Amino acid sequence: MNTAAAAMKEAPQDDDDELKTKLSLLRASVHNQDPSCKFQDQEMDDSTLRRFLRARDLDVNKASEMLIKYITWRKTFVPKGYISTSEVPNQIAQNKMFMQGKDKQGRPVAVLFGSRHFSCKGGMDEFKRYLAFVLDKLSSAIPEGQEKFTIIGDLQGYGYSNSDIRGTLAAISILQDYYPERLGKVFVVHVPYIFMTLWKIICPFIDKNTRKKIVFVENNKLHETLLEDIEKSQLPEIYGGELPLVPIHNC
Known part of the structure; x- marks a missing residue:
């Protein structure tokens, strides 16, 4: 075996060893900063640590800073380890988030109806709790061997009353800071012109890797575009598939 071939054969092992070293570091x-952290818990297992490492381009110091921020947030914002439906009643009443089926990679699929979102009583605190509620639901539905989920953001009927800049920025922040490497793809469908004004404002706050996962779908190519990633048997009925939508709070 020549030198180049030997190097290619050994590279995967070298990469694996490097990752193991970085996970240990x-x-x-994290333990030095928070001795109470239990790495055997599902929330802090090797898969979680790898996601935080990848989110910071395998930089241990940056990943550690991000993890500590996440741990602190979970302790203060989700002290019971979960958000109950009784903590987000106004958000659930809007009936805007559904989950059903999996894409071709086995990632759970959620559908968000933007026209059903309104700033309401309960305010920003309840909305942030709702974000944790749905993201935890989606994460718990991810099968073993997979790490991400897929979202269809449906903006049919979206108008000025649904344009919530503060809420959208909060959603971006929570997703990027506390659920790194969870988002597989976002299909934005039935996009009205009015939404593009909001998009221009929020786009700079979305990191470049996340932006690459967002696909704006043309109305006349909706069905065929979704079918590229989701089998008809797993696609919601409203997009020509076979599955009924299930409210995420009932999943």
């Missing part, structure tokens, strides 16, 4: 760094 990350555990040590």
